[in-house]
Amino acid sequence: MVKHHPDTNTLLEFAASALPAAQSVVVSTHLQFCSECRQRLSQLESLGATMFEDAEPVDINPSLFDNVLARLDEVQEDRAANDANASPMSWTVKQIRKGNLDELQWKKVTRSLRIADLGDIDGAAEFSLYHIAEGGRIPQHNHSGTEMTLVLQGGFSDETGSYHAGDFITREAGDIHAPTALPGGDCICLAVLESPLRFTHWHHRWLSPLLQLRAG
Amino acid sequence: MVDKQGEGARGQPATSAWSVPTGRRTDEWSQCVVRIAEHRDRAAFAKFFSHFAPLIKAFALSGSSLSAAHADELVQEVMLKVWQKAAGFNPEKAAASTWVYTIARNCRTDMFRRLQKFDTQLEAEDIGFELEGDEPTMALHASRGAVRVRELMSDLPQDQAQILAKVYMEGKSHSETAAELGLPLGTVKSRVRLAIQKLQVFMDAGWEE
Ligand SMILES: [Zn+2]
Numbered sequence: 001m002v003k004h005h006p007d008t009n010t011l012l013e014f015a016a017s018a019l020p021a022a023q024s025v026v027v028s029t030h031l032q033f034c035s036e037c038r039q040r041l042s043q044l045e046s047l048g049a050t051m052f053e054d055a056e057p058v059d060i061n062p063s064l065f066d067n068v069l070a071r072l073d074e075v076q077e078d079r080a081a082n083d084a085n086a087s088p089m090s091w092t093v094k095q096i097r098k099g100n101l102d103e104l105q106w107k108k109v110t111r112s113l114r115i116a117d118l119g120d121i122d123g124a125a126e127f128s129l130y131h132i133a134e135g136g137r138i139p140q141h142n143h144s145g146t147e148m149t150l151v152l153q154g155g156f157s158d159e160t161g162s163y164h165a166g167d168f169i170t171r172e173a174g175d176i177h178a179p180t181a182l183p184g185g186d187c188i189c190l191a192v193l194e195s196p197l198r199f200t201h202w203h204h205r206w207l208s209p210l211l212q213l214r215a216g
Numbered sequence: 217m218v219d220k221q222g223e224g225a226r227g228q229p230a231t232s233a234w235s236v237p238t239g240r241r242t243d244e245w246s247q248c249v250v251r252i253a254e255h256r257d258r259a260a261f262a263k264f265f266s267h268f269a270p271l272i273k274a275f276a277l278s279g280s281s282l283s284a285a286h287a288d289e290l291v292q293e294v295m296l297k298v299w300q301k302a303a304g305f306n307p308e309k310a311a312a313s314t315w316v317y318t319i320a321r322n323c324r325t326d327m328f329r330r331l332q333k334f335d336t337q338l339e340a341e342d343i344g345f346e347l348e349g350d351e352p353t354m355a356l357h358a359s360r361g362a363v364r365v366r367e368l369m370s371d372l373p374q375d376q377a378q379i380l381a382k383v384y385m386e387g388k389s390h391s392e393t394a395a396e397l398g399l400p401l402g403t404v405k406s407r408v409r410l411a412i413q414k415l416q417v418f419m420d421a422g423w424e425e
Binding site for chain 2: 008009012013014015016017018019020021024025027028031032038041042043044045046047048049050051052053054055056057058059060061064065067068069071072087089090093094119120121122
């Protein structure tokens with residue numbers, strides 16, 4: 001039974017596709033565990049749909065419909081091509097979602113800790129999997145930014161409580177903790193540490209070139 | 217040409233269906249998608265296009281997030297996906313408007329990512345979550361709640377409604393919204409929570425933080 005969930009703000013940003021990629025992966029993996037949050041997501045999406053439906057319609061050039069009609073039959077081929085060209089991060093995310101964690105590249109850090117660095121992804125300073133051997137401990141650490149953690153397997157405890165598979169934990173910048181894997185099996189967690197440059201994340205970085213484009 | 221007639225009041229095509237608490241949805245947009253899926257019905261597709269394409273374009277242009285040319289490109293991509301994915305639409309589990317909204321949202325995210333030329337290549341489908349409507353009470357909440365949610369949303373204070381619009385319609389994060397409105401991040405977050413608390417009573421009892 002999942003006890004710890006993303007808060008309303010996080011889930012609403014996720015529902016609106018406004019959450020950076022790495023955080024979205026953590027939330028969507030939680031959703032695989034949690035029917036309660038799937039239901040909340042369904043409600044938040046219907047809220048977005050209500051706003052979408054009530055938007056002031058913008059006129060469409062009739063030739064656009066003809067363009068779409070002419071392209072209806074090419075759709076399936078496009079899709080096949082996309083699947084063949086999946087990027088490394090897309091592959092990595094699929095393995096996490098499927099639970100194929102042995103496929104990833106693990107590095108031994110201490111006797112009881114292995115880490116798989118999942119690579120660069122926008123919105124994250126660090127995006128990794130932690131494998132803590134039963135009873136093992138991660139050295140005490142703090143964060144420069146918000147950290148989201150999802151327990152994939154087993155469980156851990158720290159100063160704030162015990163967490164089990166499916167639990168979603170948010171730690172704010174400055175929080176200090178030293179998680180210890182619970183007895184009964186190894187603990188695997190997916191964790192993303194927010195980029196310190198949060199204000200300049202993807203949407204802003206994308207907007208500036210467009211503004212230049214328009215001015216020109 | 218697209219048939220522009222006979223759609224009734226915009227945004228309210230499914231009035232009778234919204235009040236049906238359970239069972240198969242009979243609103244005309246859901247029927248359109250089913251006809252597209254089962255018969256590859258181009259007339260149904262044209263009807264669906266004439267209603268939703270102008271809304272998709274409005275969504276694309278919200279907050280000047282895309283240029284007019286990119287907005288047209290987005291309309292085409294979304295409508296192609298509607299044709300392609302129609303067979304996966306289940307009228308018992310979701311409203312057609314919610315279904316097309318999630319497609320538009322995902323296509324826009326993919327377009328943002330393409331235009332931005334990210335180092336990380338990811339599709340919206342990789343990082344999103346496709347609901348399958350497997351929760352027994354989901355269809356009930358979705359249909360019964362929708363008409364009340366619309367009423368309640370029009371009653372929200374302007375400062376809350378404005379923030380919800382920025383997040384949903386413009387796809388902006390809370391921190392981007394805060395920066396644009398010159399508000400502290402905490403204020404944006406608490407206004408979102410206040411708005412959702414007002415709406416939640418009519419969506420679900422299980423929204424405790
Ligand atoms: Zn949850």
